[in-house]
Amino acid sequence: MNPRLQALQAYPFEKLRALLGESSESSLPAIPLSIGEPRHPAPGFVTDVLSTERQRVSNYPTTKGLPELRSAAADWAVRRFGLDGLDPDSQILPVNGTREALFAFAQAVVDPSSDALVCSPNPFYQIYEGAALLAGAQPYFLPCTADNGFIPDLDSVPEEVWQRCQLIYLCTPGNPSGAVMSQDYLGSLIQLADRYDFVIASDECYSELYFDEDSPPTGLLQACAALGRHDFRRCVVFHSLSKRSNLPGLRSGFVAGDADILKGFLLYRTYHGCAMPIQTQLASIAAWQDEAHVLANRELYRQKFDQVLDVLDGCLAVARPQASFYLWAPTPIADTEFAAGLFHQQNVTVLPGSFLSREVDGQTPGANYVRMALVAEPEKCVEAAQRIRQYVESL
Numbered sequence: 001m002n003p004r005l006q007a008l009q010a011y012p013f014e015k016l017r018a019l020l021g022e023s024s025e026s027s028l029p030a031i032p033l034s035i036g037e038p039r040h041p042a043p044g045f046v047t048d049v050l051s052t053e054r055q056r057v058s059n060y061p062t063t064k065g066l067p068e069l070r071s072a073a074a075d076w077a078v079r080r081f082g083l084d085g086l087d088p089d090s091q092i093l094p095v096n097g098t099r100e101a102l103f104a105f106a107q108a109v110v111d112p113s114s115d116a117l118v119c120s121p122n123p124f125y126q127i128y129e130g131a132a133l134l135a136g137a138q139p140y141f142l143p144c145t146a147d148n149g150f151i152p153d154l155d156s157v158p159e160e161v162w163q164r165c166q167l168i169y170l171c172t173p174g175n176p177s178g179a180v181m182s183q184d185y186l187g188s189l190i191q192l193a194d195r196y197d198f199v200i201a202s203d204e205c206y207s208e209l210y211f212d213e214d215s216p217p218t219g220l221l222q223a224c225a226a227l228g229r230h231d232f233r234r235c236v237v238f239h240s241l242s243k244r245s246n247l248p249g250l251r252s253g254f255v256a257g258d259a260d261i262l263k264g265f266l267l268y269r270t271y272h273g274c275a276m277p278i279q280t281q282l283a284s285i286a287a288w289q290d291e292a293h294v295l296a297n298r299e300l301y302r303q304k305f306d307q308v309l310d311v312l313d314g315c316l317a318v319a320r321p322q323a324s325f326y327l328w329a330p331t332p333i334a335d336t337e338f339a340a341g342l343f344h345q346q347n348v349t350v351l352p353g354s355f356l357s358r359e360v361d362g363q364t365p366g367a368n369y370v371r372m373a374l375v376a377e378p379e380k381c382v383e384a385a386q387r388i389r390q391y392v393e394s395l
Contacts, residue, residue: 007133011126012355019340019352026347031384033372034349036175036325038246040300040375043293046247049283056278063270065094069281072288073254077239080207081222084230090259091232093266094276094284097251098205098238102169103131105236108268109199109261110166112136117161119168121152123176123357123366125203128169137166141358143365150177150328154188162196173206173217176356176371177328178321180210186223193234199261202237205253208244208294210323211302217323221257232257236265243325244294245287252276252284301325304374304381311385315392327372328353332395335368345394346387 010018016034024030064070070088077086086092095101102125110116110132118132122141132139140161142152151174168189172181186202193200202220210216224232240253255262276284287293305320308327312318318329331338335352342348351373353366372388374381 002134004134004136008130009126012351015355016339016349016351019336020343020349024347025344028347028387030347030349031376031380031387032349033374033376033381033384034351036243036373036375037248038243038325038375039377040246040297042246042250043287043290045290046245046250046283046287049286050279053279053282056282059278061275061278061281063275064266065276066278066281066285069094069276069285069288070254072285073239073256076288077219077221077237077256080216081219081225083221083225086221086256087259091256091262093255093262093269094281095238095253095255095269096274096276097242097248098203098240098253099127100251100274101238101253101255102127102201102203103134104268104272104274105201105238105255105265106131106135106137106167108265110135110137114166115164116166117164119157119161119165121169121171121174122360123353123369124169125171125175126356129358131169132167139358140165141360143360143363144174144177144179145365150174150179151181151185154185154192162192162198165196165198167199167201168193170200170202170220171206172202172204172220173210173321173323175203175206175324176326176351176353176366176369178206178324178326180217180322183218183223183226186218186220187227190220190223190227190229190235198234199258200235202235204237205240205243206324207239209298209301209325211298211305211320213295213298224257231259234258234261236261241284241287244297246297247287250280250283250287252280252287300378301374304378307378307382308374308385311382311389315389325374327374329370329372331368331370332392335366335370339370341395342388342391346391348384348387348391 236257353369357366
């Protein structure tokens with residue numbers, strides 16, 4: 001077996017199952033807020049395409065995908081981020097959701113023969129760490145705390161780290177905090193990438209879940225364009241239909257950016273065997289071309305956040321995030337103790353923040369926080385908030 005597998009930690013949800021046990025001591029119906037799986041209805045016009053095109057299962061798909069899908073993704077990104085253009089042939093690749101693409105990307109871009117570092121936020125999406133380790137690199141974690149607005153402090157990173165860095169993962173809007181990186185911040189990171197020659201991989205799968213219609217989150221390619229870098233050199237973004245369109249089971253997204261990097265990534269993916277089924281591609285085209293369902297989706301999240309935060313007011317020191325569908329809530333007791341007690345008393349499941357982060361220099365940035373995913377139906381989210389309040393008041 002590959003010895004690097006021994007470096008992988010248990011996935012957060014495995015840790016959660018071990019913490020909570022098989023069943024709650026409460027007779028209340030379960031309300032899971034632990035996993036970020038959208039529960040809003042999938043767009044009917046997308047599932048209709050899947051149905052009408054089901055005979056395409058008899059066709060082999062190509063790794064590069066249909067030209068029509070690449071064009072639909074490019075057109076969406078140009079509209080959404082105000083770009084001058086994206087070449088569908090060289091600057092777009094379809095992927096089976098951002099999870100597999102984020103993992104595979106490190107395998108394609110990291111040179112394991114050197115003393116490579118892969119930087120990522122801390123707390124973080126665990127795929128970043130696993131991707132780095134299995135690519136033969138060492139993860140380097142950048143703390144995201146309330147003191148820095150849950151966004152890594154670039155100025156505090158030692159120069160020797162930047163010198164060894166080959167790849168940095170971003171997540172904006174962030175998981176778990178919902179913090180959004182500004183255009184100026186992204187521009188500063190691009191300048192660091194130029195100076196030290198590393199690649200920026202920006203995970204933007206939550207980019208369409210925001211609250212102010214007049215201020216959508218900035219994307220990495222948008223920051224590139226503001227600097228006049230229309231070749232998006234050293235920059236690649238990852239987008240998905242899972243959160244934007246409530247289609248987590250479709251496993252559909254795309255990567256976009258630097259054509260030279262994507263050329264190598266396409267070669268890797270050709271061998272990796274990860275082509276998107278044609279019926280999925282056709283359904284994805286329909287999803288990327290429609291914004292009405294995305295607007296409705298955001299409005300439903302706004303309503304849920306309003307209701308849940310009203311219930312939790314004065315109970316937990318939690319506020320509306322800039323974007324995403326998570327509440328990143330500080331806990332009055334240890335996060336694992338809070339999650340276990342809430343589960344057994346109220347049968348509500350949340351994810352301890354320490355399961356999403358690593359201890360560095362004696363500090364674990366996710367400790368004493370829990371992540372709550374407001375993905376369930378509105379009435380269930382409100383009931384969960386009421387139970388959380390009862391639990392906190394019982395402490």
